[in-house]
Amino acid sequence: MRIAELSRRTGVPIPTIKYYMREGLVPQGERTGPNQARYGEEHVRRLRLARALVEVGGLPVASAREALALIFSSGISEFDVLGKAQYALTPPRERAEDDVWDEAAAQVDELIARRGWQVKPGNPARRTLADALATLRRLGEDDYLDLLETYAETAEHLADTEVRAISRRGDLHAMAEAIVIWTALGDPVIASLRRLAQEAQAARLIGGTTEETA
Amino acid sequence: MRIAELSRRTGVPIPTIKYYMREGLVPQGERTGPNQARYGEEHVRRLRLARALVEVGGLPVASAREALALIFSSGISEFDVLGKAQYALTPPRERAEDDVWDEAAAQVDELIARRGWQVKPGNPARRTLADALATLRRLGEDDYLDLLETYAETAEHLADTEVRAISRRGDLHAMAEAIVIWTALGDPVIASLRRLAQEAQAARLIGGTTEETA
């Protein structure tokens, strides 16, 4: 197929497809002439994936490229595909590390140890979590310890279900793809559900008579 | 205090403070002369909040302004503070609504009904969730139904804990503040914990002998 059909089938405008090819999110087509190339189903698939990661997952284009490269690379083992996906999917941050941050980081380490989690020191989620906890501390939200515990239990339960579901997939490529998709798109899904559930619980606990209208 | 101290105490550069004042995230100081103004503790507090929402929560400045306006407005009732916070904290999206999307939206409605949640039709999380589910469907991730159910249960549990914790706060202002903080910062906290737990579960279930090094 040519680029027009690729665009039609994915809904991505042609200039954007060209941009994604330049940026390496989608491979070049198979050249058949000086200004002609042919695209196949794998281009459709990869373009859809790229779009999903960028639009719904909110990833920077550079991160999406890494994640896609991971999926479509050969020679990856099942032992590090998840770790590498997490690296690729966590956009780099830079933040000062003062003493409040150090305390928060220690708290993260302690939480991980207490729950018996086996997490590599380099996992970028450690930093992200320490950032958030340090910020909460600076805002004086000190009574979050029980909430944090609930969050951790919950995350453990989620992760258990997710890892089981993913390891059920046959080959490594399908696993890698599922990991990337679910890591990136799971965040907005969970965030949305949390908001919906919050409203529902608030209606039940605070104002059962909120508004039947609206 | 003058602007230099405000900057020092919050770590926010002076030009950024001026920018935030222009944008209405932080109120102007109390004028004491043609080029002098005085700032108080409420400025420190509000600036810290603004910074947390933008930096850690990743909110656009416009959304942060709305959220802060909500916190510091009078005349809000506890019945709609949460709904308004969710509106303010969900950056507007625009996406096509084709038939796949309609199916996903119907699935969202069905999920909400099945769980007995009382959610206003205007809650923006409905759209966000429908977007994500439609994307998953377009990617052929159709086996997500059981996962979605797990997510929903989990969200319900989380929301229960959160709403209880927040309703424990005395006055409405403190509640509004806690809602905004926890809605915005809870997302990265949960996302990080999920990643950490995923790695831990993967290590347990797939490769117990992953890498003790690293």
Added chain:
DNA sequence: AATTATGGATAGTGGCACTCTCTACTATTG
């Protein structure tokens, strides 16, 4: 008196994700 800081306004910067335009072709159509 000299230096430094301030409020307020305007303009400029850098990053990012596209989007446009151009050229030299190739394919399709009446």
Added chain:
DNA sequence: CAATAGTAGAGAGTGCCACTATCCATAATT
């Protein structure tokens, strides 16, 4: 067999966003 439309690739341009720099007339500090 023109005429029209589509294409690959590359470079430049655009629009948005979150700052950041500069300037001026004053005010505070040393």
